[in-house]
Amino acid sequence: xxxxxxxxxxxxxxxxxxxxLFIFLPVAVVFVLAFTDxxxxxxxxxxxxxxxxxxxxxxxxxxxxxxxxxxxxxxxxPASVGLxxxxxxxxxxxxxILPRLSAVLRTVYFLPVAATLVAMxxxxxxxxxxxxxxxxxxxxxxxxxxxxWLSDRGLVLYTLAAIGIWQSVGYNMVLFLAGLATxxxxxxxxxxxxxxxxxxxRFWTVTWxxxxxxxxxxxxxxxxxxxxxxxxxxxxxxxxxxxxxxTIVYALYRxxxxxxxxxxxxxxxxxxxxxxLLLTAxxxxxxxxxxxxx
Amino acid sequence: xxxxAVISLGLIALGAVMVLLPFVWLVSVSxxxxxxxxxxxxxxLPTRPTLANYWTALTETDIPRYLLNGAIVTGSIxxxxxxxxxxxxxxMAHRRFPxxxxxxxxxxxxxxxxxxxxxxxxxxxxxxxxxxxxxxALILPFMASAFGLFLxxxxxxxxxxxxxxxxxxxxxxxxxxxxxxxFPLGMPTVIAFAIFSxxxxxxxxxxxxxxxxxxxxxxxxxxxxxxxxxxxxDDVGPLMAGATLITxxxxxxxxxxxxxxxxxxxxxxxxx
Numbered sequence: 001x002x003x004x005x006x007x008x009x010x011x012x013x014x015x016x017x018x019x020x021l022f023i024f025l026p027v028a029v030v031f032v033l034a035f036t037d038x039x040x041x042x043x044x045x046x047x048x049x050x051x052x053x054x055x056x057x058x059x060x061x062x063x064x065x066x067x068x069x070x071x072x073x074x075x076x077x078p079a080s081v082g083l084x085x086x087x088x089x090x091x092x093x094x095x096x097i098l099p100r101l102s103a104v105l106r107t108v109y110f111l112p113v114a115a116t117l118v119a120m121x122x123x124x125x126x127x128x129x130x131x132x133x134x135x136x137x138x139x140x141x142x143x144x145x146x147x148x149w150l151s152d153r154g155l156v157l158y159t160l161a162a163i164g165i166w167q168s169v170g171y172n173m174v175l176f177l178a179g180l181a182t183x184x185x186x187x188x189x190x191x192x193x194x195x196x197x198x199x200x201x202r203f204w205t206v207t208w209x210x211x212x213x214x215x216x217x218x219x220x221x222x223x224x225x226x227x228x229x230x231x232x233x234x235x236x237x238x239x240x241x242x243x244x245x246x247t248i249v250y251a252l253y254r255x256x257x258x259x260x261x262x263x264x265x266x267x268x269x270x271x272x273x274x275x276x277l278l279l280t281a282x283x284x285x286x287x288x289x290x291x292x293x294x
Numbered sequence: 295x296x297x298x299a300v301i302s303l304g305l306i307a308l309g310a311v312m313v314l315l316p317f318v319w320l321v322s323v324s325x326x327x328x329x330x331x332x333x334x335x336x337x338x339l340p341t342r343p344t345l346a347n348y349w350t351a352l353t354e355t356d357i358p359r360y361l362l363n364g365a366i367v368t369g370s371i372x373x374x375x376x377x378x379x380x381x382x383x384x385x386m387a388h389r390r391f392p393x394x395x396x397x398x399x400x401x402x403x404x405x406x407x408x409x410x411x412x413x414x415x416x417x418x419x420x421x422x423x424x425x426x427x428x429x430x431a432l433i434l435p436f437m438a439s440a441f442g443l444f445l446x447x448x449x450x451x452x453x454x455x456x457x458x459x460x461x462x463x464x465x466x467x468x469x470x471x472x473x474x475x476x477f478p479l480g481m482p483t484v485i486a487f488a489i490f491s492x493x494x495x496x497x498x499x500x501x502x503x504x505x506x507x508x509x510x511x512x513x514x515x516x517x518x519x520x521x522x523x524x525x526x527x528d529d530v531g532p533l534m535a536g537a538t539l540i541t542x543x544x545x546x547x548x549x550x551x552x553x554x555x556x557x558x559x560x561x562x563x564x565x566x
Contacts, residue, residue, distance in 0.1 A: 004391075007389075007468050008389060008391035009431060010381070010469070011382060011384065011385035011389070011469065011472065012315055012379040012381070012382045012386065013416060014377075014378045014381075014382070015378045015381075015443060016382070017479060018437045019400065019404055019440060019443070022405055022412065022416065022434075022437065022438040023412060023440065024404070026411070026412035026415035026416050026419075027407055027411060029415035029418075030414055033414065033482055038494055040417075040421070081524075087309060090306045093299065094299075094303060094306075097299070105306060105307070107549070108310045108314055109309075109310060109313055110548075110556060111314070111317060111545065111548070112313060114493065114545060114555060115317070115544065115545060116429075116496065116497045116514060116544060116545075117497055117499075117539075118497070118499050118514075118515035118518055118519065119320070119514075119515070119518060119540050120316050120320070120537075121318070121540070122518060122533065122537045123316040123319050123320035123323075123534065123537060124316050126319065126530065126534065127315070127316060131334070131337060132332065134315075134336055134338060135352075137335075138337040143441045166312070166313060166316075169309075169313070170313070174556055184521075190300070228408065230410075230500055230517070231499050231500075234499060234500075234503065235499070235519065239499035249410055249500075253469065253504070254412050256413070256417075257417070257503070257504045262414055269410065269411055269414060272410065272411070273408070273411045276406075280406060
């Protein structure tokens with residue numbers, strides 16, 4: 001008996017230990033630190049209640065980071081999910097007619113998912129360079145005014161959102177393609193008998209309802225990743241100019257690891273974490289409801 | 295309908311060109327001679343392509359070092375993750391020990407925790423232990439992979455219990471069963487997890503930015519930012535060559551093993 005317990009310990013012990021040490025313990029610590037004024041390297045810290053949270057939600061800078069993240073996600077989620085669905089439907093249909101071409105296009109759309117985002121951000125930065133970049137050169141060929149894509153305060157967040165869409169469309173496309181492959185053709189035949197035999201009516205009577213669970217999953221994944229935006233901000237703008245592209249994870253990084261305000265950064269972390277948990281809870285609730293309705 | 299198909303194909307192809315643009319631009323600028331980069335007549339493709347920027351990137355910068363660091367860090371992370379995960383996933387799937395359900399519940403709960411959430415305490419702990427600015431700092435936190443535990447436990451559960459019992463009758467040790475029966479039988483899942491793990495850690499910027507300041511320890515994304523921030527804006531060619539070099543390994547892997555890659559990255563949905 002003791003032998004068995006020892007075997008279990010040898011097999012599962014190390015995993016249990018590292019999960020506690022590197023996941024559960026840090027989560028607990030972050031929730032404690034969030035209510036202190038602890039600074040990295042300081043000998044002591046004071047309890048300051050919810051002051052860190054008050055600063056985050058009450059200060060201009062804190063609210064700005066939260067709002068920017070919401071605006072960024074508000075653009076990226078619908079655009080990336082919508083485009084992913086459109087591309088998937090197009091490629092799904094194309095698979096029957098031109099399978100080779102369909103496979104090539106699928107590969108192309110998925111490339112940004114596998115590529116190193118920081119390296120691609122370096123390329124984007126050069127594409128968007130005010131004078132040496134291709135985008136502004138093409139803009140002037142088309143007779144449009146060149147833009148300061150990354151240093152115009154009113155524009156920078158939208159530029160980053162466009163890159164976020166570029167990065168995630170292929171991922172959503174793959175998920176939608178998998179969803180489309182599971183719709184039985186018999187359903188389309190049945191819909192055709194009822195008069196829904198083409199285009200939009202086909203889409204609304206069969207495709208869209210059948211894709212429901214997939215769409216929900218895609219929206220949540222896209223949302224979670226949009227809230228985590230960091231690499232492009234850190235590489236291209238560092239949150240600037242004048243905090244115009246500051247986001248929640250970048251603010252967490254800056255406050256915690258540049259300014260060493262561990263307490264305040266922990267409060268940002270807690271808010272970020274709770275927002276993600278809320279999203280997951282929402283997903284579970286919606287899935288449950290869907291199951292009950294059937 | 296025909297016309298509709300042609301239009302939708304046209305739009306998808308146009309979209310694909312836009313998706314490819316930064317890739318083409320990256321390679322194109324990396325092949326341009328200095329004079330073609332710093333010109334007012336910017337062109338998509340180089341007129342006199344040269345490999346000079348690659349030569350500079352490989353001989354005069356730390357790019358090879360960053361690539362080596364990337365291989366060391368991602369390789370060590372994967373080996374440690376598997377060393378910890380495979381026996382535990384086997385135990386959760388095929389052994390009845392007290393706390394087994396609690397452990398699986400804890401793994402599922404841990405899945406909900408993005409790495410960002412644990413960064414501050416781990417940083418503070420490593421600072422106490424004087425581990426910052428070491429390879430260990432870059433590697434150790436990722437030993438705990440709730441995702442790997444979850445995925446492998448699900449895969450190992452598919453293995454019939456009779457097979458495991460037969461191995462026990464043959465006198466195989468439990469650790470032996472985990473590595474010589476469960477591990478090879480779960481190989482497709484192991485590979486999907488390996489692709490996910492290597493991609494995630496090769497591409498990660500967040501933790502290397504926090505855990506290291508020494509350029510000698512920089513992983514590829516961290517390194518490319520060191521390179522960019524050092525140069526005065528005059529080394530765009532070698533910078534783009536370097537960025538190409540750090541992107542090539544994963545893209546090559548993706549093109550060669552597309553199906554597995556797509557599975558590894560797509561099925562692993564929520565945990566990026």
